[in-house]
Amino acid sequence: MRKKLAVLFVAVLLAFVALSVRLIMINKENGDNYKKQILSQQNYVSTVLPFKRGDILDSQGSKLAYSEKVYNLVVDSNLINATEGALEPTVAALHECFGLDEIEMRNYITSHKDSRYYKPLKRLSYEKIEPFVKKQNDPTLNQGIAGIWFEEEYRRVYPYGPLASDVIGFTTDDNIGTFGLEGYYNETLNGLNGREYGYLTDNEDLERSTIGAKDGQTIVTTIDANIQAVVEKYMTKWNREHEGQYAFRTGELGSKNTGVIVMDPNNGEILAMASYPRFDLSDPRSLSENGLYTSEEIAAMDEETYYKNLNNIWRNFCISDTYEPGSTAKSLTIAAALDSGAINGNEVYYCDGSLEVGGHNIHCHNRLGHGQVSVPYALEQSCNVALMHIGQAMGKETMAKYLENYNMGLKTNIDLSGEARTDTLVYNAADMVSSDLAISTFGQGYNCTMIQMASAFSSVINGGYYYQPHVVKEVRNSDGTVARKVEPRVLKQTISETTSDRMREYLNGVTVSGTGKTAVPAGYKIGGKTGTAEMYPRGTGNYVVSFIGYAPADDPQVVVYVVIDRPNTDSQPHSTFAQEITRNIFNEILPYLQIFRTEELTDEERAELMELGIIPQPMIENASDGSELETVETSVGEGEGVNPAVNVTTDPATGNVIDPKTGIALDPTTYEPVDPTVSDLDNIGALIDEESNISIE
Structure with a gap:
C-alpha cells in the first residue's frame, strides 16, 4: 500500500514539474502575446478630456468670448445598487446639495440598475458642486455616498451680451461655431479632445494612460469694444425713438434694418460693425430681445416660421444683405470719370430737374x-442730372470696368461667415442699356453690400488703395505665443493718388455747403457723401437712406458708414436720419481715437455735447448771452436750400411748390415730391435677387 502511494506521489510530482517547465517555456516563448490577450479582457474605463475653445479678444485685449469649465452631474446606478448601504445616503446628499427630488432619484436608481451614465444636471459651476465634492471626499461626512462623479466640459461665455453679436456669432453645445467669427474661425478656435484610459489589473490596481487635450487658439480682433458700444448705443437710440412712429407701421421697429461700419481706410481694419435689431449672444434663440416679438406671437409660430425669424436676426446686415447704394455711389462715379479722363473736373452741366434717357x-x-x-457742386448737391451727363461721357464700358475695379459684384472675402454674393446684381457692359448706365451713375439699378461700399469708398479717399477688409489681426496659441499675424493686404489700386486727392476736396465740400452738413460733428471738419436710394419695386415710398463719412477731412483716419433700410417714418427719403447717427458716433469716437477738435465750438454745439455727456454740464454758463442754448438744427432731403433753375409757382392753399413739368406738389424747401411714392426713376428696374433687403416681418 505504501509502495503504491509512493509511486503515485512521484507521478504527481513529476507531472507538476513537467507542468512547471511547460509554463516557464510558454511564458518565455509567448508570454507577451498571452499577456495582451488577458489585458484585452480586463475592465477598461475611458474618459474624454475636453479641449478649451480659444478666446475672442477685442483690439485692446478685452474678452468678447471665452470658455469656462463646467461640470455635468453623472449618476452610476449600477455602482450605487452594487454598494451596500449606498442608496439612501447618496440620494440624501443629492437632495441636500443640488435640490434633486429624493423620490424621483430613488425611483430612477432602483428601476435602472444597469444604468451607468445618467446626467440629471448639466453645466454646473464649480461653486455649485463644491459642497457635494467636500462631502464626498471627507470620510467624516461621506456616510456611504457612492456612484456619483462629475464630467468636465466647457461652456461659451459672452460677457457683453448683445455687443457685437453679428460680428462674434455663437456656438452650439458641441463647439460648432455659427455665424460671425465663431463660424469663420471655427477650426482655429477649436482644439482636440484628450483621453484618459484606465483598466483594473488582476490585483485590482487601476492602471492609467493619459493623452492630454490640445486647447484651441485665441484670435485677436480689430474690433474696439469701446467704439462698438458707442455705435450700438446711437444705432439703438435712433431706432427706439422711431418705433411705431409711422401710422401704417404701428408696433414695428424704427427700421427694417440698420447697419453701421466703422473702418480704418488705411489698412482695412474693421473697428466696429453692428446691425439692428440685435440679439443677445447669451440667449441667441430668444426672439423677445428688443421687444421684437411678444410671448403670444412666439407661441403662435410654427417651427419653420420660428427658425426663419431667428435666421433673420442672426444675419449680419453689413455683409449678408444687398441693396441699391444710392447717391453714396456718386463718389465712385465721379472718381472713375476723373481717373479715366472722361472728364477733367472743369465741366459745367445744366440741370432743369430731369433728363430723358432711353x-x-x-x-x-x-x-x-x-x-x-459744376462737377464739385454736382457732388455737393447730389445732382442726378449732372451724374447722368458724366456717365454718358464715360460710356458703359468704362463704367462697368470701374465698378469691377471697386470690387462691385465680387466678394470682399472679409473674414466673417455669411458674406453675400453679388456677381449677378451688377451690370456688365454687354447687358447695360442707356437707362441702366444713367441710373447706375447715382447708385441705382445694381446692388452691393455695406462692406463692399465701405471698402470701395475707402479706396477713393486713401490714395486709391483697395485694402481687403478684415476683422482679425492676430492668432495666438493657447500659451499666449503668436501663431500668425494678419497684415494689411492691398488688393489693387482703384484710382490714382491724384484723383483721390481731388475727390477728398470734393467730398469735403459736401459737408461744408452740400447735403451732408447735418453729419458734421462739433469742432471737426469731415468729408462724406449722402445717399437716398429708391427701392424696387419703384413708387412704393420705400427707401434706403445712408451717409458715409470720414475724419479728419485733410487726413482720413476713420470711416463711418450708416445705412437705414426703410426708416419707420411717414416720409423715408431723407439721408439726415443716417447723418444724425453718424454725427453722434463721430462726436464720441474721435476724441477717443485722439483725433482732436480743430474748429471753435458754437453755443449750440456746446449744448449738444453737454447733452451727450461729452463735455461737463457746468460749461453751460459760458453761453454768450446767458440764454438757454438750442440744439443743432438739421436739414432734410438731399437738396436743402438750393436755388431752383426755373420760376417757382406756389399753391396758396398748401404752400407747396408746383412742378411745372408734372404738376405734382413739391416741398418748398427741398423741391422734392411731397408724396413719397412719387418715383424719380420712371419705374426703371434693378438687378434684385430674392434675398435682398431681407427684413423681419
Whole structure:
C-alpha cells in the first residue's frame, strides 16, 4: 500500500514539474502575446478630456468670448445598487446639495440598475458642486455616498451680451461655431479632445494612460469694444425713438434694418460693425430681445416660421444683405470719370430737374433743377442730372470696368461667415442699356453690400488703395505665443493718388455747403457723401437712406458708414436720419481715437455735447448771452436750400411748390415730391435677387 502511494506521489510530482517547465517555456516563448490577450479582457474605463475653445479678444485685449469649465452631474446606478448601504445616503446628499427630488432619484436608481451614465444636471459651476465634492471626499461626512462623479466640459461665455453679436456669432453645445467669427474661425478656435484610459489589473490596481487635450487658439480682433458700444448705443437710440412712429407701421421697429461700419481706410481694419435689431449672444434663440416679438406671437409660430425669424436676426446686415447704394455711389462715379479722363473736373452741366434717357424721363431729387452745375457742386448737391451727363461721357464700358475695379459684384472675402454674393446684381457692359448706365451713375439699378461700399469708398479717399477688409489681426496659441499675424493686404489700386486727392476736396465740400452738413460733428471738419436710394419695386415710398463719412477731412483716419433700410417714418427719403447717427458716433469716437477738435465750438454745439455727456454740464454758463442754448438744427432731403433753375409757382392753399413739368406738389424747401411714392426713376428696374433687403416681418 505504501509502495503504491509512493509511486503515485512521484507521478504527481513529476507531472507538476513537467507542468512547471511547460509554463516557464510558454511564458518565455509567448508570454507577451498571452499577456495582451488577458489585458484585452480586463475592465477598461475611458474618459474624454475636453479641449478649451480659444478666446475672442477685442483690439485692446478685452474678452468678447471665452470658455469656462463646467461640470455635468453623472449618476452610476449600477455602482450605487452594487454598494451596500449606498442608496439612501447618496440620494440624501443629492437632495441636500443640488435640490434633486429624493423620490424621483430613488425611483430612477432602483428601476435602472444597469444604468451607468445618467446626467440629471448639466453645466454646473464649480461653486455649485463644491459642497457635494467636500462631502464626498471627507470620510467624516461621506456616510456611504457612492456612484456619483462629475464630467468636465466647457461652456461659451459672452460677457457683453448683445455687443457685437453679428460680428462674434455663437456656438452650439458641441463647439460648432455659427455665424460671425465663431463660424469663420471655427477650426482655429477649436482644439482636440484628450483621453484618459484606465483598466483594473488582476490585483485590482487601476492602471492609467493619459493623452492630454490640445486647447484651441485665441484670435485677436480689430474690433474696439469701446467704439462698438458707442455705435450700438446711437444705432439703438435712433431706432427706439422711431418705433411705431409711422401710422401704417404701428408696433414695428424704427427700421427694417440698420447697419453701421466703422473702418480704418488705411489698412482695412474693421473697428466696429453692428446691425439692428440685435440679439443677445447669451440667449441667441430668444426672439423677445428688443421687444421684437411678444410671448403670444412666439407661441403662435410654427417651427419653420420660428427658425426663419431667428435666421433673420442672426444675419449680419453689413455683409449678408444687398441693396441699391444710392447717391453714396456718386463718389465712385465721379472718381472713375476723373481717373479715366472722361472728364477733367472743369465741366459745367445744366440741370432743369430731369433728363430723358432711353425713352425714360429720369428725375433729379430737386424736381425744379439745380441750374448750372459744376462737377464739385454736382457732388455737393447730389445732382442726378449732372451724374447722368458724366456717365454718358464715360460710356458703359468704362463704367462697368470701374465698378469691377471697386470690387462691385465680387466678394470682399472679409473674414466673417455669411458674406453675400453679388456677381449677378451688377451690370456688365454687354447687358447695360442707356437707362441702366444713367441710373447706375447715382447708385441705382445694381446692388452691393455695406462692406463692399465701405471698402470701395475707402479706396477713393486713401490714395486709391483697395485694402481687403478684415476683422482679425492676430492668432495666438493657447500659451499666449503668436501663431500668425494678419497684415494689411492691398488688393489693387482703384484710382490714382491724384484723383483721390481731388475727390477728398470734393467730398469735403459736401459737408461744408452740400447735403451732408447735418453729419458734421462739433469742432471737426469731415468729408462724406449722402445717399437716398429708391427701392424696387419703384413708387412704393420705400427707401434706403445712408451717409458715409470720414475724419479728419485733410487726413482720413476713420470711416463711418450708416445705412437705414426703410426708416419707420411717414416720409423715408431723407439721408439726415443716417447723418444724425453718424454725427453722434463721430462726436464720441474721435476724441477717443485722439483725433482732436480743430474748429471753435458754437453755443449750440456746446449744448449738444453737454447733452451727450461729452463735455461737463457746468460749461453751460459760458453761453454768450446767458440764454438757454438750442440744439443743432438739421436739414432734410438731399437738396436743402438750393436755388431752383426755373420760376417757382406756389399753391396758396398748401404752400407747396408746383412742378411745372408734372404738376405734382413739391416741398418748398427741398423741391422734392411731397408724396413719397412719387418715383424719380420712371419705374426703371434693378438687378434684385430674392434675398435682398431681407427684413423681419
